[in-house]
Amino acid sequence: EIRTPMNGVLVMAEMLAASELPPRARKNADVIVRSGQTLLAIINDILDFSKIEAGKLDLDNLPFAVRDSIGDAMRLLSVRAHNKGLELAYRIPPEVPIALRGDAGRLRQVLLNLVGNAIKFTVEGEVVVVVELVEQGDDAVELQFTVRDTGIGIEPDKQQTIFEAFEQADGSTTRQYGGTGLGLAVSARLVELMGGEIGVESAPGQGSTFHFTARFGTADPSEAAVVPLDAEELRGLKVLIVDDNSTNRLILEEMVHGWEMRPQSVESGPAALAAMWTALEAHDPYRLVLCDGNMPTMDGYSLARRINDTRDFERPVVIMLTSGGMVDQGALRDELCLAACLIKPVKQSDLFDAVATAMAGDDPTRSEATVHEETEHSTTVGRRILLAEDSVVNQKLAVGLLERRGHVVRVANNGKETLELFEREPFDVILMDVQMPEMDGLEATAAIRAKEAISGRHMPIIAMTAHAMQGDRERCLAAGMDDYLAKPIRAEGLFAAIEAAVGCHEDEEAENDEARSACGNEAAACPADDSTTAGEMHDPVIDWIEALDRVGDDEELLRDVVDAFLQESPALLDNVRQAIDLDDTKTLQRAAHTLKTSFGHFGAIAAAELARELESLGSEGRTDGAAPLYGRLQERAGVVLDALKRYFDQGIKT
Incomplete structure (x- = not known):
């Protein structure tokens, strides 16, 4: 009731700021946007603080990849740090487990607050985050997180009171830097809920070091969708x-x-x-x-x-x-x-x-x-490809990339359609989405392999999935798939995977079914070009460099993908809402999975992460805690969709 109207005001202000305005009016609109963002952050802090004080805030206990989780949080703040000329770095030594169980969202909230403050109060130098293993048991660990900056520092007599509500180190801080003093109070309460303690060491003019501990359960890497690195x-x-x-x-x-x-x-x-x-x-x-x-x-x-x-x-x-x-x-x-x-x-x-x-x-x-x-003029031209994918956005992206390379593409919307087309028409390779309605990709692959056991042939099948489920990769390969592509898909990764799979298949036939050479299940791996535009003054809604990279720098294809998502997203968001209302965890998982992948195409990390958390709830057969997550997703999705609409209508990248 508080966030929704505020978000509406903010979205309209952003639309106004992006429109054709005289310089003075544009400056005023920008002030409204910045003030609205600040006010929304304060509202969120107040609501969180009130919920904590009332004892109504429950932490999630879900598996997560700690390095990816912290890395994504740092990426959200990288533009802000780089715009100030600061180095932003984080260090997680090898002894820290790669998969934990706990509330990744609340951990990120604490880190974003501490690191955001460090950036705010640092004029030059660096902000560094260090994670250390304090204690490890059979099924639990205690970690210490340290945020060190080279900023203005804090007077000794203020260092204990800053964790109290509405307190800041200096009365002039609000006037110069903004803020209410609630962020640290919320962070301190969240740390307590995570079984830890928070503290600070600082001296005026010599920077500050904030540190906190937190306890987490341990998880199997497959539970957190962590694919082991083969070095x-x-x-x-x-x-x-x-x-x-x-x-x-x-x-x-x-x-x-x-x-x-x-x-x-x-x-x-x-x-x-x-x-x-x-x-x-x-x-x-x-x-x-x-x-x-x-x-x-x-x-x-x-x-x-x-x-x-x-x-x-x-x-x-x-x-x-x-x-x-x-x-x-x-x-x-x-x-x-x-x-x-x-x-x-x-x-x-x-x-x-x-x-x-x-x-x-x-x-x-x-x-x-x-x-x-x-590669454009190599043997990639002319493959006949069967694309099994139920998401309109993913269909538009994959078909656009493949047809640009000269491939012929047929689309199946689910596993049953895939089997029908496989039996009727010849193909060189199948790109198989794992999560589809009626019959999923694993079932469809198993059916194809059963038919091939009789015919003696082998169709290369490449899995396309977003690391959503426990043991996802292993199940794909166990079901008989030849390779594994992670969504959101990148152009070069897609082409490399196709050539690896088809190349292996052709070599097999030429060598009369001799043992397959290791074409490598990591052919799809591509450097994640974590790029953001340098001129942005706040955390980017959409990473346009990332989005263009995924479509091979094809602006026309990007517009087509944006258009498809603008058409598809309202129904997907509504499906998530209805699934929560009806306690329909299967629909929740599938709709949230599709949203997560689509947001990922555009580098919209915050929205994709919220969708991922909803997908995790659905995969565990739960809807408790989904409603507030959906509220946050709806807010963030509104901002993302507005930015996409501005791009589609006016060509403006914000």
Whole structure:
């Protein structure tokens, strides 16, 4: 009753600000938007605080991937930090379990508050989050989370009162920085509910260190949809880390050490060139360079140019780590032959995907554009593909990408239609969604394999799923699928998976059914280009660089996908609401799953995460706690859909 009208005011204000206005009116509209966002945040804090004080706030106890959860939270704040010229980093050492059980949403809420405050009160320097294992039992762990900044600091006599409601370190803080003092009070109560304690060490002018502990249950990685990283191919790889920030160097070293790579770190471009010469003279050259884009004296892009211009040694694969989006990033990436550009702070899984994909090709002299051009004219043209997918948005995206490559695509809306088309028409490969009505992808695959047991043939089948269910990957492969694509789908990942699956199939037939070579179930892995536009003043609603990347930089296809989602989303949201009202967990899971994937296509992380939480409830056969989640999803979806409509109607990316 409070949030809904406020959200309506905010959405209309954003629409007004995006319309054609005189400069003075636009400035006024922007003030309304910023004030509305601040007021909505205060309303949320007040409602949470009231619920906690009344003892009405219950925590979820669901499996989650702690590294992905924290990485997504940091990504939401990265634009804000980068706009202030701050380094934002986080470190999770290997001993911290990869899968936990608890309330990931409330953990993120605490971290977003603490890190958001750190960014707000820091003018220059860095904000660093560190997660440490305090204690581990058979089925539970205690973790400590530390948020350290180089900001203005806090007077000693104010350090205990800041966790009380409506308290701030200084009366002038509200005037200069805004806020009510409720955020820390809410965070402190949430930490107590998670079985932990919160505290702070600080000194004026010397920054602050906030820390809290929390207890979680342990979970099997498959419960949290964590796919183990297979680092066998990277073992022993020599890598050079180039970053002027010592914290970033430490974090990257720890990540690649975990994959048994051989890292060395340097703090500048000139030092990197010297290290490369030394390694060459020792006949042990670097094969990979992880390079910060923003460094003094010689930045990462200048270093990449020097590497490309030097013909005295074999050029290594270069992956650029940047602090913000660049308007011409794609062109610059091609010009400098960069394997990938990732936005800091980099998630471990994203870095692994980027490194694994780059090293699989291991030809740094060819740009991504060159590879793309060669692929356009390769044997990928002319495949007959059966797409089994019930989501209109996913259909539009996949068909658009595939037809652009010259493939012929037939669409089936469920497993039964898939079987009918499989029996009637010849295909080279089937792209099979796992979750479909009437007959799901696993059942359809099992039926196809049963028929093939009689005919002696083998149809390549690629699973398409969003890591939603426990053991999802294992069930797909056990059902007889040949490969596994994670949604939201990326263009190059899709094409690579098709060629891997069909290529293996053709090799098999040519070799009279000899043992299949390992074409690799990770062919679909693609670097997650965590990009956001540099000019945004608040957390982005939609990651347009991400959205364009998923459609292969095809603006026309992106418009088609946006149009399809604008048409489909109202019914999906209504299906979620009705499913909650009727306690229909199957419909809840399926509708939320489709929404999650669709939001993911556009890099709308917050909305996708809310849909994922609803999907998890449905998969567990529960609807308790779903109503408030749906309310939050409805609010966020309204903002996302409004931004998509502005893009579709006016071409404006906000």
